[in-house]
Amino acid sequence: MTLAANAVRWLAGRKVIVDGVSVSVEPGQTLGLIGPNGSGKSSLIRLLAGLRAPAEGDVLLDNRKIAGFGRRELARRVAVVEQHSMTEANVTVLDVVKLGRTPHRSALSPWTGADDEIVEDALVRVGLTDRRDQFWHTLSGGERQRVQLARALAQSPSVLILDEPTNHLDIQHQIDILRLVEDLSVTTVVAIHDLNLAARFCDRIAVLSEGKLITCGTPTEILTEQMIADVFGVEAHVSTSAHHGRLHIQFLM
Numbered sequence: 621m622t623l624a625a626n627a628v629r630w631l632a633g634r635k636v637i638v639d640g641v642s643v644s645v646e647p648g649q650t651l652g653l654i655g656p657n658g659s660g661k662s663s664l665i666r667l668l669a670g671l672r673a674p675a676e677g678d679v680l681l682d683n684r685k686i687a688g689f690g691r692r693e694l695a696r697r698v699a700v701v702e703q704h705s706m707t708e709a710n711v712t713v714l715d716v717v718k719l720g721r722t723p724h725r726s727a728l729s730p731w732t733g734a735d736d737e738i739v740e741d742a743l744v745r746v747g748l749t750d751r752r753d754q755f756w757h758t759l760s761g762g763e764r765q766r767v768q769l770a771r772a773l774a775q776s777p778s779v780l781i782l783d784e785p786t787n788h789l790d791i792q793h794q795i796d797i798l799r800l801v802e803d804l805s806v807t808t809v810v811a812i813h814d815l816n817l818a819a820r821f822c823d824r825i826a827v828l829s830e831g832k833l834i835t836c837g838t839p840t841e842i843l844t845e846q847m848i849a850d851v852f853g854v855e856a857h858v859s860t861s862a863h864h865g866r867l868h869i870q871f872l873m
């Protein structure tokens with residue numbers, strides 16, 4: 621599915637937080653959202669996921685306004701993992717991942733073997749099959765993040781929206797999760813702080829600053845020394861890695 625924001629604006633009280641942003645992601649592609657703290661990434665994510673309505677502008681799924689989708693109808697297509705996903709204390713990993721199937725079931729339809737397979741597949745993908753019976757409140761931050769991703773995968777979405785999915789993860793799990801997302805044929809939007817991971821895993825990158833879209837394009841177009849200095853206020857050296865052929869950003873500290 622194609623996901624697009626068309627001149628979306630969102631305010632908290634009178635303060636403009638997302639200021640006329642237009643971005644789009646083609647089917648199966650990954651759009652990275654980068655920008656300094658407080659630049660509006662999470663707020664834009666919530667608009668793109670349909671969790672919030674823009675004050676102006678529209679979010680479109682395959683050219684249809686998401687404001688016109690019912691909640692279940694939208695949840696069958698779009699899965700979101702927010703930065704701090706809350707879950708009730710007395711539930712297990714398996715319970716949380718099973719919740720992903722909710723939009724696909726009605727009050728009358730029983731749980732099926734196909735649902736079990738999808739849930740199992742999601743647990744395998746995030747490497748948590750041996751934790752299925754562990755209680756949510758006993759998990760580490762990184763494990764919770766992987767469980768929430770498994771819940772989103774169990775939703776069998778066409779669009780996956782992830783707010784800093786790697787921020788609690790060790791380097792191996794950061795790479796594993798982003799590889800997993802890369803291998804899915806799902807339209808993805810990911811807010812991410814690590815510019816090297818953005819360069820490696822995103823097809824396109826949108827840069828936000830103070831709620832405005834500064835620029836959007838391929839990693840090579842976007843991740844320039846000038847942009848990093850202008851937007852993040854940091855001096856960097858950008859080169860092409862001899863190892864993987866992608867950009868490599870070194871910060872000159």
Ligand SMILES: Nc1ncnc2c1ncn2[C@@H]1O[C@H](COP(=O)(O)OP(=O)(O)OP(=O)(O)O)[C@@H](O)[C@H]1O
Pocket residue numbers: 632633637655656657658659660661662663664
């Ligand atoms: N409900 C709200 N009420 C008031 N201010 C808000 C609200 N939501 C967001 N903001 C403000 O809007 C700005 C953008 O916040 P947002 O969380 O979207 O930024 P971000 O780019 O995701 O930041 P970070 O990188 O720190 O996660 C921040 O200054 C934040 O304080």
